[in-house]
Amino acid sequence: xxxxxxxxxxxxxxxxxxxxxxxxxxxxxxxxxxxxxxxxxxxxxxxxxxxxxxxxxxxxxxxxxxxxxxxxxxxxxxxxxxxxxxxxxxxxxxxxxxxxxxxxxxxxxxxxxxxxxxxxxxxxxxxxxxxxxxxxxxxxxxxxxxxxxxxxxxxxxxxxxxxxxxxxxxxxxxxxxxxxxxxxxxxxxxxxxxxxxxxxxxxxxxxxxxxxxxxxxxxxxxxxxxxxxxxxxxxxxxxxxxxxxxxxxxxxxxxxxxxxxxxxxxxxxxxxxxxxxxxxxxxxxxxxxxxxxxxxxxxxxxxxxxxxxxxxxxxxxxxxxxxxxxxxxxxxxxxxxxxxxxxxxxxxxxxxxxxxxxxxxxxxxxxxxxxxxxxxxxxxxxxxxxxxxxxxxxxxxxxxxxxxxxxxxxxxxxxxxxxxxxxxxxxxxxxxxxxxxxxxxxxxxxxxxxxxxxxxxxxxxxxxxxxxxxxxxxxxxxxxxxxxxxxxxxxxxxxxxxxxxxxxxxxxxxxxxxxxxxxxxxxxxxxxxxx
Amino acid sequence: xxxxxxxxxxxxxxxxxxxxxxxxxxxxxxxxxxxxxxxxxxxxxxxxxxxxxxxxxxxxxxxxxxxxxxxxxxxxxxxxxxxxxxxxxxxxxxxxxxxxxxxxxxxxxxxxxxxxxxxxxxxxxxxxxxxxxxxxxxxxxxxxxxxxxxxxxxxxxxxxxxxxxxxxxxxxxxxxxxxxxxxxxxxxxxxxxxxxxxxxxxxxxxxxxxxxxxxxxxxxxxxxxxxxxxxxxxxxxxxxxxxxxxxxxxxxxxxxxxxxxxxxxxxxxxxxxxxxxxxxxxxxxxxxxxxxxxxxxxxxxxxxxxxxxxxxxxxxxxxxxxxxxxxxxxxxxxxxxxxxxxxxxxxxxxxxxxxxxxxxxxxxxxxx
Numbered sequence: 001x002x003x004x005x006x007x008x009x010x011x012x013x014x015x016x017x018x019x020x021x022x023x024x025x026x027x028x029x030x031x032x033x034x035x036x037x038x039x040x041x042x043x044x045x046x047x048x049x050x051x052x053x054x055x056x057x058x059x060x061x062x063x064x065x066x067x068x069x070x071x072x073x074x075x076x077x078x079x080x081x082x083x084x085x086x087x088x089x090x091x092x093x094x095x096x097x098x099x100x101x102x103x104x105x106x107x108x109x110x111x112x113x114x115x116x117x118x119x120x121x122x123x124x125x126x127x128x129x130x131x132x133x134x135x136x137x138x139x140x141x142x143x144x145x146x147x148x149x150x151x152x153x154x155x156x157x158x159x160x161x162x163x164x165x166x167x168x169x170x171x172x173x174x175x176x177x178x179x180x181x182x183x184x185x186x187x188x189x190x191x192x193x194x195x196x197x198x199x200x201x202x203x204x205x206x207x208x209x210x211x212x213x214x215x216x217x218x219x220x221x222x223x224x225x226x227x228x229x230x231x232x233x234x235x236x237x238x239x240x241x242x243x244x245x246x247x248x249x250x251x252x253x254x255x256x257x258x259x260x261x262x263x264x265x266x267x268x269x270x271x272x273x274x275x276x277x278x279x280x281x282x283x284x285x286x287x288x289x290x291x292x293x294x295x296x297x298x299x300x301x302x303x304x305x306x307x308x309x310x311x312x313x314x315x316x317x318x319x320x321x322x323x324x325x326x327x328x329x330x331x332x333x334x335x336x337x338x339x340x341x342x343x344x345x346x347x348x349x350x351x352x353x354x355x356x357x358x359x360x361x362x363x364x365x366x367x368x369x370x371x372x373x374x375x376x377x378x379x380x381x382x383x384x385x386x387x388x389x390x391x392x393x394x395x396x397x398x399x400x401x402x403x404x405x406x407x408x409x410x411x412x413x414x415x416x417x418x419x420x421x422x423x424x425x426x427x428x429x430x431x432x433x434x435x436x437x438x439x440x441x442x443x444x445x446x447x448x449x450x451x452x453x454x455x456x457x458x459x460x461x462x463x464x465x466x467x468x469x470x471x472x473x474x475x476x477x478x479x480x481x482x483x484x485x486x487x488x489x490x491x492x493x494x495x496x497x498x499x500x501x502x503x504x505x506x507x508x509x510x511x512x513x514x515x516x517x518x519x520x521x522x523x524x525x526x527x528x529x530x531x
Numbered sequence: 532x533x534x535x536x537x538x539x540x541x542x543x544x545x546x547x548x549x550x551x552x553x554x555x556x557x558x559x560x561x562x563x564x565x566x567x568x569x570x571x572x573x574x575x576x577x578x579x580x581x582x583x584x585x586x587x588x589x590x591x592x593x594x595x596x597x598x599x600x601x602x603x604x605x606x607x608x609x610x611x612x613x614x615x616x617x618x619x620x621x622x623x624x625x626x627x628x629x630x631x632x633x634x635x636x637x638x639x640x641x642x643x644x645x646x647x648x649x650x651x652x653x654x655x656x657x658x659x660x661x662x663x664x665x666x667x668x669x670x671x672x673x674x675x676x677x678x679x680x681x682x683x684x685x686x687x688x689x690x691x692x693x694x695x696x697x698x699x700x701x702x703x704x705x706x707x708x709x710x711x712x713x714x715x716x717x718x719x720x721x722x723x724x725x726x727x728x729x730x731x732x733x734x735x736x737x738x739x740x741x742x743x744x745x746x747x748x749x750x751x752x753x754x755x756x757x758x759x760x761x762x763x764x765x766x767x768x769x770x771x772x773x774x775x776x777x778x779x780x781x782x783x784x785x786x787x788x789x790x791x792x793x794x795x796x797x798x799x800x801x802x803x804x805x806x807x808x809x810x811x812x813x814x815x816x817x818x819x820x821x822x823x824x825x826x827x828x829x830x831x832x833x834x835x836x837x838x839x840x841x842x843x844x845x846x847x848x849x850x851x852x853x854x855x856x857x858x859x860x861x862x863x864x865x866x867x868x869x870x871x872x873x874x875x876x877x878x879x880x881x882x883x884x885x886x887x888x889x890x891x892x893x894x895x896x897x898x899x
Binding site: 323324325347348349350351352358360365366367368369370371372376380381383384388389392393394395397 | 751758760761771772773774775776777778
């Protein structure tokens with residue numbers, strides 16, 4: 001699948017930075033994990049004393065790139081220059097020595113330690129900490145003063161608010177005299193006012209000459225804080241442009257992409273009776289973040305409801321609650337007018353018995369037992385159904401094998417070996433194993449999450465056709481995908497999730513990538529709804 | 532791409548190579564204390580396999596290790612490390628003693644089944660608390676089963692001394708069981724098929740076949756039943772098992788109950804088969820050897836039976852050594868056991884990783 005991203009509208013100047021003011025220069029950085037190219041041929045130059053934003057979907061390769069920069073991974077190819085000098089960064093210590101500081105999305109703090117101890121961790125210097133602590137205290141207080149980042153150094157880190165913990169992370173980097181700060185999704189866990197405060201701090205850091213790279217998928221933040229911006233998609237990086245020369249609409253469109261146009265031949269849906277009704281669904285995770293906010297929607301037999309949205313906006317929670325794998329906070333789910341159990345006692349196998357199939361978002365963790373052979377995986381979850389069972393608790397392994405042979409044939413799963421562990425198949429064929437299992441049970445409602453993530457084109461086409469075939473045979477389909485093309489080509493109706501709430505609903509044939517992209521990015525809702 | 536070595540290398544060649552290294556190092560140690568490793572090895576094999584009475588002792592130990600090894604393996608398939616086989620078997624010893632003391636005026640055909648059931652119930656019961664704590668509270672099974680071992684030791688000591696002790700003889704043990712709790716030993720079973728004259732003191736007994744049946748049953752349970760399928764799925768990927776609707780609580784508790792019951796069965800062999808009474812320590816470390824046996828047998832019943840036999844040979848051969856080679860302490864056997872566990876278990880990757888590299892390179896060379 002070739003991807004070309006070009007931010008440059010005609011007449012937009014590309015960023016040209018003279019060599020003397022380049023803080024960091026990446027050349028041709030590539031990194032593969034097995035057959036997956038997480039980064040391919042990435043070039044990036046960031047000017048000293050500027051804030052550069054990198055936007056892109058989850059899985060676009062942003063975190064891999066930053067991990068290479070910070071020494072967690074080593075690149076297969078390419079070079080890193082800092083202040084014009086080539087650096088070989090083999091581990092985080094090298095990165096720190098080169099003046100790079102990183103604020104991770106999930107903080108790397110020891111919760112029961114005091115703030116002071118967290119900041120000096122790894123830089124203890126002496127066997128006895130007293131002197132280090134005293135020196136550190138003076139230095140940190142000076143830093144906090146300079147950048148207006150007051151925090152109680154003797155507080156227990158775990159008891160601080162998320163915003164303050166992030167401040168500790170930034171102080172930690174500054175204490176190590178970082179000149180280049182990398183912030184990975186820094187506002188993902190912050191309240192709006194905390195985010196505003198963070199931006200003020202970043203502004204101040206920039207004024208003091210620090211260079212900052214900020215990774216995010218929130219376009220508003222890019223527009224508000226960055227000087228230059230580039231986009232990552234499927235492992236590739238666009239050339240940088242000046243933020244002031246672009247606008248959120250263009251960024252949104254580029255971010256969600258429009259490279260692969262896979263049109264699925266389908267007739268107009270003929271929806272019938274209502275199969276699923278979700279009413280006021282809410283859920284709050286263990287950290288107290290509300291992941292679903294008053295979700296209400298319906299799906300009828302013979303229609304595909306697409307759920308669009310940037311990953312992490314509540315899709316996983318929605319899918320797992322409907323599949324009975326996760327309890328909801330409040331709300332009601334009706335399946336053929338009868339309530340589904342969405343409490344802690346919900347059982348996925350009960351859902352299956354009632355005709356609800358589930359192609360999970362993560363086939364590696366959920367959909368397959370990877371060391372299991374294909375014939376064991378093709379009955380997984382349905383193994384207690386009478387067709388796979390014999391008396392006295394035995395499994396009907398003869399039938400399981402025949403069934404697997406049959407499924408491999410009909411879904412063209414290769415290599416055709418029912419005894420091969422699922423781990424040994426390619427991503428596309430693994431996904432076909434999951435699809436074959438779920439679709440073949442002829443569910444009345446099928447919950448589908450990211451059906452073609454990491455799947456080759458041939459398998460994508462096959463899976464798309466199967467989804468439409470199920471719809472035409474009268475199944476209700478809930479399709480969650482971050483690929484807008486997929487949503488648009490398969491769905492009859494589309495709802496868009498942002499921050500756990502439905503921010504828009506569209507007829508699939510009356511919308512387009514631009515329109516949905518804007519809804520997903522949460523910009524200019526009024527304007528978007530006109531389009 | 533297949534980056535795994537084939538099963539025959541994994542299950543047969545690798546353990547054999549590890550064993551060879553263990554034996555080689557043992558040989559060096561024997562050499563260093565001034566004995567000839569080959570004649571020591573010969574004496575051990577002679578005394579543990581070739582001499583009929585020695586073989587009987589070996590099979591007696593094998594019985595014990597098969598059962599404790601199976602116990603570890605079943606829990607392991609559910610991704611749990613049951614270190615508590617020792618305590619579970621010890622408590623099961625009380626169950627065996629109760630059955631034997633109550634029924635030993637009848638016939639062993641009545642006593643043995645009752646004793647087996649009681650031993651399994653007692654063993655399973657002792658595994659239930661750690662299982663419950665793991666399933667419901669997340670208390671780590673390794674920690675809780677170790678603690679339960681100590682508690683078992685104290686509880687069994689109390690029961691033997693204050694409840695079941697034979698006050699006439701005065702030792703800290705029950706009275707000797709009567710005829711009705713004497714299960715058939717090798718000599719009895721051989722005379723059924725017309726071979727007389729085998730030593731009556733050899734403790735190998737009918738529970739050897741119980742152990743073999745248990746091995747077959749475990750095979751069917753793990754690889755043929757839906758419960759075993761769920762146990763393996765949970766053990767390999769708990770997140771996938773949750774997706775399939777398998778309750779982790781159910782799997783953890785059932786797997787541990789089966790594990791405890793298997794460990795408990797072992798007590799029939801030692802309490803009724805050998806000692807014919809219950810003393811303070813009816814298990815004597817066999818629960819721990821079961822861990823090594825399961826490790827070496829790759830948690831597969833066939834491997835466990837073979838590994839149990841190997842450990843039986845080592846233990847019996849070691850006992851034999853102390854007769855023929857007074858200079859060589861029988862503790863040398865503990866050294867061998869330790870080395871076997873070290874090389875087969877802990878240092879498994881030492882050979883595995885080079886072998887995987889070798890295999891992949893070979894495959895690549897073939898393709899090219």
